[in-house]
Amino acid sequence: MRTLHTTFLLAGHTVHRITFDPASFTEADLLWLPHHQQLTEAGRKRKADHLAGRIAAFHAVNRKTIPGIGSSGEPLWSAEVSGSISHSGTQAVAICNEKGLVGIDCEAIIDEREAREIQDGVIDAREAQVLAACGLPFDLAFTLTFSAKESLFKALFPRVQAWMGFESARVTALTADTLTLTLTCPLPPFAQNQAFTLHWCRLDSLIITLICEA
Template identity: 85%
Template sequence: MYTTYSTFLLAGHTVHRITFDPATFTDADLLWLPHHQQLSQAGRKRKADHLAGRIAAFHALNRKTIPGIGSSGEPQWPAGIAGSISHSGTQAVAICSKNGIVGIDCEAIIDEHEAREIQDGVIDMREAQLLAECGFPFDLAFTLAFSAKESLFKALFPRVQAWMGFDSARVTSLAAHTLTLTLTCPLPPFAQNQAFTLHWCHIDTQVLTLICDA
């Protein structure tokens, strides 16, 4: 599969990015992955996305190892490392840190009509009002809320080890380059009303959200 590698900084953290051409993917490309047999029944898109994400993670880990697949489908990072992977369209990103919690997510900006249709499953009335008053177009603000919750849940999962719905956290502020999520329920070891600050950026037709609390 044809790929290009680059990095950029978000809130002082290095994000490793792979841009890839899924049309050039072949099953033989998966043989690079130690866990390639676990993907034998996956569809072509899933395979290409997964491969691109693991290449990004390989760079994030200083080209020393490739994260496997955990029992819940999560990346298996080396001991002492917290990391996260995301992919959207023809882009995959990864980041890791030696300590703390780490979550990253990239999303194509959701069309406003679609956002209005699905918003009840992602945000509550208080969040909808906040997004309407934040000064950003609704499609951008909604996509940021969606993405930020994905980033937070990825970051918390290694410690919570439980499924988290979109109603588990609420957007309580949205500003230029930062967003705050507050837990609406206890997720041990994290307490109800615990707040987390995420950073975000807008790249072309996508947004990227990041929590890296090292």
């Protein structure tokens, strides 16, 4: 599969980005993955997305190892680090840090009509007010909130080990480069009303959100 590796900085952290051509993917490409047999039943798109994400992760860990697949589908990082992977369209991103909370997500900006159709499953009335007051177009603000919740849940999952719905966190602030999410319920070891700050940036039509805390 044809790929291009680049990096960029977000909140002072290096993010590894893979631009890939899904049409050039072949089944033989998967043999590079030690866990390729776990993807036997996956569709072609899933395989290409997964491969691009793991290539990004490989660079993020200084080309030392390739994260496997956990029982809930999460990446399995080495014991010394925390990391996160995301992909959207022809882009994949990954980040790795010393132990701590790490979560990254990339999303194509959701069309406003679609965002309005699905917003009740992602945000509540209080969040809608925050988005309306933040000064950003609704499609951008909604995509940021959607993505930030994905990033936060990825970061919390290794400790929570439980499924988290969009209602588990509420956006309480949204600025030109950060979001604040507050837990609406206890997620042990994290307490109800615990707040987390995430950073975001826009790359063309792609939104990247990141939480990276020691």
